[in-house]
Amino acid sequence: MLGFTGVIAVVTLALLAYVVSDAKATQRWRTGVENVAHAHEIMLHMLRVADRPEAIRGDLAQLEATRQAMFAKLGYGSRVRLRVWQHGVELYNSAPRLPALLPVFGSKEARTANSWMCTAEADSASGLLVDRCHEVDDEWMISLSGLNVLMSSTVFSLPLLLLPAWLIVRIGLRPLRTIAALIGQRDEFDLTSLPDSTYRELAPLVDAINRLLARLKQRIEREHVFIADAAHELKTPLAAIQINAHLILSRVTEQAQPGAAAAARGLRDGVNRASHMVHQLLAFERVSIESDSGAMVEVELAGFIRDRLATMVPLALARDIDIEFDAATPCLRRVHVESLGALLENLVGNAVKYSPDGGKVLVRLGGGDGVQRLALAVHDQGPGIAPQYRHRVFERFFRVPGQPQTGSGLGLAIAASAAFRNHARIELGQSAEGSGLVVWVLFAEQP
Structure with missing residues (x-):
């Protein structure tokens, strides 16, 4: 099925085809009206000098010269043939080289050449007969002057058509955009x-x-x-x-x-x-x-982290590892207590597990003062994680190849989910405390 772009393309092509067809019909209509008006104008002019054939010839030649000059100025290349008879005698023929019978619209001859539209007007009292034939030039319609004449009304009417259509579509789609925004948020x-x-x-x-x-x-x-x-x-x-x-x-x-x-x-x-x-x-x-809004409670983050670290001291003492905690200032933060506890348990637990016996794990909490972004950093002295694996360690059950320590491959996946639940994200890097790993938990600004 056609998509939205395809439908617009089909509608545009159909509109262009309609414009071309309408332009041709409009040109034929205008040519017919012009023939009738010009033939009647010639007849009225000739009636004043109907008793002087030579004057008729001179006036017609002068009128035809004026018309040709005007057409040349407009860049209009269509030919016009004007013939005048009086009592059956031809007084004037502006194009004597053209055949007497010209191809009319719809005829077999008009398939290979431009068609002509002819109009005749007669006056029985003076015996005058005016025959005006105008060539319908299809090529002129695609010229600059032709497009200017034929499309000027369309171009001027486009703003009146497109602006209301744009407003209707925009207003009509506003509820749909509202739904999309609700889902996107x-x-x-x-x-x-x-x-x-x-x-x-x-x-x-x-x-x-x-x-x-x-x-x-x-x-x-x-x-x-x-x-x-x-x-x-x-x-x-x-x-x-x-x-x-x-x-x-x-x-x-x-x-x-x-x-x-x-x-x-x-x-x-x-x-x-x-x-x-x-x-x-x-x-x-x-x-x-x-999560739900009721699960988020406001806690003093430094105290919360300190209490959680205290529960992990026996794990660190079993391997003579020192856990240090550094918090610049107290910080109030709305958190999901259970998931944040799981985040600390996994990050600090990994740091203790991968650090050597007698090593040190440093936990720092900083920012959140309106100047710097609130961030929690966990430094260890373990082997670290190679850069090519840092984006994969958050996948469930993925473990870095060659790790001597046992594990499930779920620790950092749990930490990432817990961080997301607390409006934070995790980044990995090289610890400044040594060759180990540093895990940053970067919290978003509180609304």
Whole structure:
């Protein structure tokens, strides 16, 4: 099917064809009117000197010379033949070389040559007969002078036609632009229904979009419920397997049964990784569920981060890693508490995991004072991430090749979703504290 541009092109071509056809019809009509008027004018002029044939010839020659000069000035190349008889005797013929019978419009001869339009007027009292024939020159219509004559009225009328049409289209599409703006302002989590349209023509469109949003919302909710239920169902058997793996390790000695001890350690590590994956899946689902305005609360961000970091101190102490927090000034910010906590847990947890034993993780909060943009930075002393992988690490289950540390590949995906939910975005770079990675969480300006 033709698109909007195709329809406009077809309409434009049809309009041009109509203009050309109308121009030809208009030219023939104007030629006929000109013939009648000029023949009548010649007859009135000749009646004054009807008793003097020589005067008739002289006056006609002078009138014809004036007409030719005017046509030449206008660039009009159509030929005109004027013939006058009196009592059957030809007194004047402006084009004696032309045949007596000229091709008229619609005749076979007119297919290969310009057609002619002829008008005759007679006066029985004086015996005068005026025959005027005018050539219809199609080529003249596409010349500059022809277009000026034929299209002047159309050109002058275009503003009167196009301006109302433009206003009608603009006003008519305004409700549609409003709907497009409402949809464009939404984030990916907002699947609430659009407000009802007061315009009868747009009501079916709004209803169809709302039905689509409702079906999409139900499908996403079913997916979230399925993943959450599956993860919860896995937690119990994994916990049981984990306990049994620890029991086996506690009863198997390396000296007596070295193979069994290695197998038990492998079982324990595998269960730990599976449990971590399940916890990460649950965390990802929690931060991916659509947000609502009630979930955003105002907190003092520096204090919130400090409290969350305190819960991660045991993880850092197990590897003798120092976590430092630097906040310039207190900062009030509306956040989604659970998702922001997941963001900190994953970013700082990754920094601790990839930093060497005895290393340092630096967390800085700055800006938000109306001068600088509010930003949270997490510096580690790990191997960092090569630039070619920095855009891919936010994909689910992607892990940088060659990493010795185990993981699920969900940590940065969870952090990115949590950042988006809190009107922020994440950027990666090289840490100024060493060779490690720095993760910036850049918050948008609060409305």
